[in-house]
Amino acid sequence: MDNISKLKENVAITLPENGLEEKLKQAHQENRKLIIKLGFDPTAPDLHLGHAVVLKKLKQFQDMGHQIVILVGSFTARIGDPTGKNKSRKPLSVADVQHNAETYLNQLSQIIDVEKAEIVFNSDWLDALSFSEVIQLLSKVTVAQLMHRNDFNKRFTENTPIAMHELVYPILQGYDSVKIKADIEMGGTDQLFNCTMGRQLQETFEMNPQIVMCMPLLRGLDGKEKMSKSLNNIIGLTDEPNEMFGKTMSIPDSLISEFLDLTTDFSVEEKKWIDERLEAGENPMNIKKIIAKNIISQYHNPEEAEQAEEFFVNQFQNKNFEEKAFEPVLISEIVAENNAISLLDLCIQLKNGESKSAIRRLIESGAVQINDEKITEPAENIELKKHTKIKIGKRVFFELV
Amino acid sequence: MDNISKLKENVAITLPENGLEEKLKQAHQENRKLIIKLGFDPTAPDLHLGHAVVLKKLKQFQDMGHQIVILVGSFTARIGDPTGKNKSRKPLSVADVQHNAETYLNQLSQIIDVEKAEIVFNSDWLDALSFSEVIQLLSKVTVAQLMHRNDFNKRFTENTPIAMHELVYPILQGYDSVKIKADIEMGGTDQLFNCTMGRQLQETFEMNPQIVMCMPLLRGLDGKEKMSKSLNNIIGLTDEPNEMFGKTMSIPDSLISEFLDLTTDFSVEEKKWIDERLEAGENPMNIKKIIAKNIISQYHNPEEAEQAEEFFVNQFQNKNFEEKAFEPVLISEIVAENNAISLLDLCIQLKNGESKSAIRRLIESGAVQINDEKITEPAENIELKKHTKIKIGKRVFFELV
Structure with missing residues (x-):
């Protein structure tokens, strides 16, 4: 662009x-x-x-x-x-x-x-x-x-x-x-x-x-009035991760597209993918999770975003019915020139901020899955195709778009 | 009052x-x-x-x-x-x-x-x-x-x-x-x-x-707009007597009552008498003369008011058709207690500012008339009756009211 x-x-x-x-x-x-x-x-x-x-x-x-x-x-x-x-x-x-x-x-x-x-x-x-x-x-x-x-x-x-x-x-x-x-x-x-x-x-x-x-004026959590402290419908930039997560999960479904557009830092293509998922019948709660994690990643960091999701799920969601919320990741953002990357490098990119050794341990422990398949070694040449789904740890899901 | x-x-x-x-x-x-x-x-x-x-x-x-x-x-x-x-x-x-x-x-x-x-x-x-x-x-x-x-x-x-x-x-x-x-x-x-x-x-x-x-807003010489320098329809407080006189004579007849009310210092009774004269068919020009002289008397003095009238009449009026403009004088203003006064004192009061000897000379010269009758001595006990008309000099006319 x-x-x-x-x-x-x-x-x-x-x-x-x-x-x-x-x-x-x-x-x-x-x-x-x-x-x-x-x-x-x-x-x-x-x-x-x-x-x-x-x-x-x-x-x-x-x-x-x-x-x-x-x-x-x-x-x-x-x-x-x-x-x-x-x-x-x-x-x-x-x-x-x-x-x-x-x-x-x-x-x-x-x-x-x-x-x-x-x-x-x-x-x-x-x-x-x-x-x-x-x-x-x-x-x-x-x-x-x-x-x-x-x-x-x-x-x-x-x-x-x-x-x-x-x-x-x-x-x-x-x-x-x-x-x-x-x-x-x-x-x-x-x-x-x-x-x-x-x-x-x-x-x-x-x-x-x-x-x-x-x-545009972002509407507040009520989905009606513009976000404003006096209306008590805000997500503050200094809110704690868990608070940000919970508040985002509380927005009405009608506000999802607006939040996606105005509060996340997804690319235009990523936003399009999420919108398509929503239209295809994806549970809006999953989309909200994606948005919430993106917001927390911006104002805190991706690690805390994951923890907040985990906290929310443990606290408020029936684990049996937990659904996966895949976060979109633009292939072009991960690798500029070719469509292949080692699993180790891929995971490092996805969990920016995480150390190489921590990622390596995750992979070795079998905590990383690609398209539902458990991977235990930092394999060379993961092919970057659209709709490749990657799970890292318990609650971090990405989908390449 | x-x-x-x-x-x-x-x-x-x-x-x-x-x-x-x-x-x-x-x-x-x-x-x-x-x-x-x-x-x-x-x-x-x-x-x-x-x-x-x-x-x-x-x-x-x-x-x-x-x-x-x-x-x-x-x-x-x-x-x-x-x-x-x-x-x-x-x-x-x-x-x-x-x-x-x-x-x-x-x-x-x-x-x-x-x-x-x-x-x-x-x-x-x-x-x-x-x-x-x-x-x-x-x-x-x-x-x-x-x-x-x-x-x-x-x-x-x-x-x-x-x-x-x-x-x-x-x-x-x-x-x-x-x-x-x-x-x-x-x-x-x-x-x-x-x-x-x-x-x-x-x-x-x-x-x-x-x-x-x-x-009230006094209308200007045009009889339409309020008096205002920018409209060039004013009589200035420092205008020369002849200018004041000429300008007052130029007002439309429809403005006479307003000028009488707002620009003269006649008493309520005097104003009433003038209004009655006007309604009774008196030439409006005579009324304007009365007003003009009153205005000049206020901002200059009665003597200059008379001179201005004289100047105006000589300059602009056909002498043959000159009409008398009797100025009203409240009897009560001349003498408070009784209704008699010497002619000398009466003339001094009417031409305030004039010296006793000048008035005496005027009377002796036969320049003073009462009810069209020439008087040559400062007669005692002039009776102050309404409608008594007094002429002093060439152009100064009073009527007791």
């Missing part, structure tokens, strides 16, 4: 539609990195799989050499809810903001390279604005534009009060893009409107406007 | 309806002056008769011992039109604002006692607001409230852009009332909405909210 296709994968909205190609071309011509902006609200530092959808896209940009800028919304967090009605939005102290930002960056480091990212606090420039500069800024946006935002429009139509400062916040988000000279602003689809303010403000400041890339 | 009736005369809107009585009672009980606020936009320092409608009401409060606060809107004037679209609203320098304010105060002194008034500049507190304080302030008002303002509503409905900073300005005007602790805010009826913001903000700052008193 080429870079552009990879960057476009799973993206819900790109604005303007061909903007990404243009920006990449520009960066190439000007021999510079693109500046990719992601805003973060330091009142809610607990990251979950919903956040990860956007963060993994950022990681792709980072892997291609572009510059990630994490914008900490310290200005509004310091103010809290000025009406005082929303008790959960108390004003944060400078120390609170700093602490939350650090917590956030720690979690972020599970996905992106925080060392290479730039971290900025918008209070650095917003606090410094004089009132007359604020007026200048506000004059660049019309009321009608702001009222186009879905929730504003809905509340206005339904006579639900909108306090005036709320109308100002999207303008600030836009101004942040001016200050950091963002080329791309990332967010969930619920951030589309706010992100487009950045385009508009950059234009009034005579800058080349950023493009907006919105990722 | 008692104080309350006098203060209520000509007022178009009082909010709340019985607010004035309440405030006066309060001031009396607390043994303090009321603080009466009038805002002034230092971009347009040329005052005209439209402004005077409000200023004369302020003067009444001042005469009763209350505290006038003239608020110079220096903050917004310094910003100008932040969109840059309105070339007539260029940002003003500090010196510009100061200069305009001085010009304004000079004109103001024609109506109110500027020495006794307090003059404040709102940039003194608005410039000092930090952005987060601004956010706090904005949070106290909802978008829907602001969209109730007629012009905002109209523009929003008609898709005419409203820049966001425009929505902020009424909030600032309201905050000014908080800062100066206004008891009453005065303005034209077009300021009703902005003045009510003061009530709301004072309440959120836990103050007793100001009352709003709106005076």
Whole structure:
């Protein structure tokens, strides 16, 4: 898959539609990195799989050499809810903001390279604005534009009060893009409107406007609302493996495809294989196990993923009815050039992180099976064919695809 | 007429309806002056008769011992039109604002006692607001409230852009009332909405909210639009007497009653007499002359008013068809207790400012007539009866009412 296709994968909205190609071309011509902006609200530092959808896209940009800028919304967090009605939005102290930002960056480091990212606090420039500069800024946006935002429009139509400062916040988000000279602003689809303010403000400041890339909103464990801490329907990035496993097993079947697409790091081909299995009547529980293990492998490691599955099966499943959940493995990921590999090397690849001697012991003990056949020596030249099934240990099943 | 009736005369809107009585009672009980606020936009320092409608009401409060606060809107004037679209609203320098304010105060002194008034500049507190304080302030008002303002509503409905900073300005005007602790805010009826913001903000700052008193908007010389410099339909407070006279003579007949009510300082009884004359078929030109002379007497003096009439008649009227414009004079204003006065004293009263010897010379020369009868000596005991007509000199006509 080429870079552009990879960057476009799973993206819900790109604005303007061909903007990404243009920006990449520009960066190439000007021999510079693109500046990719992601805003973060330091009142809610607990990251979950919903956040990860956007963060993994950022990681792709980072892997291609572009510059990630994490914008900490310290200005509004310091103010809290000025009406005082929303008790959960108390004003944060400078120390609170700093602490939350650090917590956030720690979690972020599970996905992106925080060392290479730039971290900025918008209070650095917003606090410094004089009132007359604020007026200048506000004059660049019309009321009608702001009222186009879905929730504003809905509340206005339904006579639900909108306090005036709320109308100002999207303008600030836009101004942040001016200050950091963002080329791309990332967010969930619920951030589309706010992100487009950045385009508009950059234009009034005579800058080349950023493009907006919105990722789909992952629904939470309830399968209904978007994943959100306040709805108590999240899988947190720092959840323990057993918790991650159990929570994933609890999602409704209707959410499997969405989780497969947005939370796993399977390749497009692997995802296709899993989808086919599901459609062919595979027990959805098996698919969820595959997804759960993949998630845990990302945020912990494959070993703990296996242990979590084992724990779950022992704890909650009737062993007699336990079914195998084969995890898909792309042949092309295991061996680039030829279709043969030694069993030892194959197992090492599948259980990345495991030592050679441990794998050798596993094989010698007869714990490795290929297509239901027990293998006791690290045989040369295992042929890599689709649908080859490999079992390693008690509960680790792979299928080559 | 008692104080309350006098203060209520000509007022178009009082909010709340019985607010004035309440405030006066309060001031009396607390043994303090009321603080009466009038805002002034230092971009347009040329005052005209439209402004005077409000200023004369302020003067009444001042005469009763209350505290006038003239608020110079220096903050917004310094910003100008932040969109840059309105070339007539260029940002003003500090010196510009100061200069305009001085010009304004000079004109103001024609109506109110500027020495006794307090003059404040709102940039003194608005410039000092930090952005987060601004956010706090904005949070106290909802978008829907602001969209109730007629012009905002109209523009929003008609898709005419409203820049966001425009929505902020009424909030600032309201905050000014908080800062100066206004008891009453005065303005034209077009300021009703902005003045009510003061009530709301004072309440959120836990103050007793100001009352709003709106005076009618005087229409300009065209008889259609409100008097406004940009419409070139004004009589300026500093216009020369001849200009004032000519302009007043040029108003359409349909405007006579409005001018009589809002621009003259005739008493209610005098106004009634003039209205009756008009209805009885008196040439409207005579009534306009009466109004013109009254206006000039206020902003210049009665002598210049007479000269202006003379100039006008010589310049523009066919002398043969000249008609007498008798000015009404309340008997009760001339003599309080009995109904007799010497001709000399009567003439001195009617031509206030004129010296006794000059009047005596006029009488001796036969230039004074009573009921068409020439008088040459300062007769004792002129009887003050209604409809007594007095002519002094060539063009000064009075009728006792």
